[in-house]
Every structure is written in structure tokens, then in C-alpha cells.
Amino acid sequence: MKKTNLLSRALLATITYAALSLSGAHAGAQDYEFQLLSSEVKMGPGAEVSVRLVDKRTGSLVSDAVIFTTRMDMAPEGMEMMATPVEELPSSQPGTYKFKTNLSMEGGWRFQIGAKVQGEGETVNGEVVVKATP
Numbered sequence: 001m002k003k004t005n006l007l008s009r010a011l012l013a014t015i016t017y018a019a020l021s022l023s024g025a026h027a028g029a030q031d032y033e034f035q036l037l038s039s040e041v042k043m044g045p046g047a048e049v050s051v052r053l054v055d056k057r058t059g060s061l062v063s064d065a066v067i068f069t070t071r072m073d074m075a076p077e078g079m080e081m082m083a084t085p086v087e088e089l090p091s092s093q094p095g096t097y098k099f100k101t102n103l104s105m106e107g108g109w110r111f112q113i114g115a116k117v118q119g120e121g122e123t124v125n126g127e128v129v130v131k132a133t134p
Contacts, residue, residue: 028120028122029120029122029123029124029125031055031056031057032053032054032055032056032062032117032120032124032126033053033054033056033126034051034052034053034054034113034124034126034127034128035051035052035053035054035128036049036050036051036128036130037050037051037052037096038050039128039129039130039131040130040131040132040133041103041130041131041132041133042103042132042133042134043103043104043105043106043132043133043134044102044103044104045102045104046100046102047100047101047102047103047132048089048098048099048100049072049086049098049099049100049101049111049130050091050096050097050098050099051096051097051099051111051113051126051128052093052095052096052097053065053095053097053115053117053124053126054095060095061094061095061096062095062117063094063095064118065097065115065116065117065118065124066115066116067088067097067113067114067115068114068115068116069112069113069114069115069125070086070088070099070111070112070113070114071083071086071110071111071112072084072085072086072101072103072109072110072111072112072130073109073110073112074105074107074108074109074110075108075110076107076108076109076110076129077105077107077108080110082105084101084102084103084104085101085102086099086100086101086111087099087100087101097113099111103130103132105132106132106133106134107131107132108129108130108131108132109129109130109131109132110127110128110129110130111127111128111129111130112125112126112127113125113126113127113128114126
């Protein structure tokens with residue numbers, strides 16, 4: 001009886017440990033970060049902004065994310081209502097996402113991005129600040 005009880009307890013401990021390990025193996029949306037390739041961009045109607053999506057746990061770039069939300073506005077300059085459309089462009093570098101927009105004024109522009117990462121249940125949201133220069 002004692003041997004069976006010990007074996008049962010060891011098995012239960014192993015299963016519990018495995019379950020806890022697996023539940024911690026999945027990333028959360030907070031484990032990803034959008035980073036600007038260049039914080040300064042030439043202002044104008046053809047301004048290009050490039051960001052990379054990084055898995056903060058490994059430092060690796062995340063390819064094939066689906067970008068579905070973008071917003072570019074002048075919130076850093078106190079003009080959040082001044083927004084401009086953003087168009088996604090093709091990128092030749094894995095993990096890098098390019099966009100075209102109209103940075104009509106010099107100064108700080110907030111770029112908000114929402115993406116779905118393959119295998120991730122939560123939406124990855126990011127925000128970076130671009131400085132438009134003449």
C-alpha cells in the first residue's frame with residue numbers, strides 16, 4: 001500500500017509540474033515589441049516608416065504577423081486629432097513591416113500598430129514615436 005501511495009504521489013507531482021511548465025511556455029502579447037528602424041523620417045506625402053516586431057523573450061524578429069490596425073497622429077505635439085492615413089507596403093526583410101503615410105508637419109508623430117502573431121491568442125499592440133524632419 002505504501003509503495004502504491006508513493007508512486008501515485010510522484011506521478012501526480014510530475015503531471016502537475018508538466019502542466020505548470022506548459023502553461024508558462026506560451027507567450028503573451030506583452031512579450032512582443034514594435035521597434036522603429038529609424039526614429040527620424042523625412043516629412044511629406046510619401047514618408048516611409050519601418051518597424052520590426054521583436055519577441056522580447058528571445059530577441060528574434062517575428063515574421064508573418066498580420067497587421068490590421070494602424071493609426072498615425074500628432075499626439076506627441078498635443079494634436080491627437082490630427083491623424084493621417086497609413087498604407088502598408090511590401091517588405092523584403094523578414095520581421096520588418098513598412099508603411100507609407102503623409103507626415104505633413106515637422107515634429108513628433110505617434111504610430112500605433114495592432115497585429116496578430118501566429119499562435120498567439122491576444123492582439124499585439126504597439127506604439128512608437130516618429131520625428132518628422134524637413
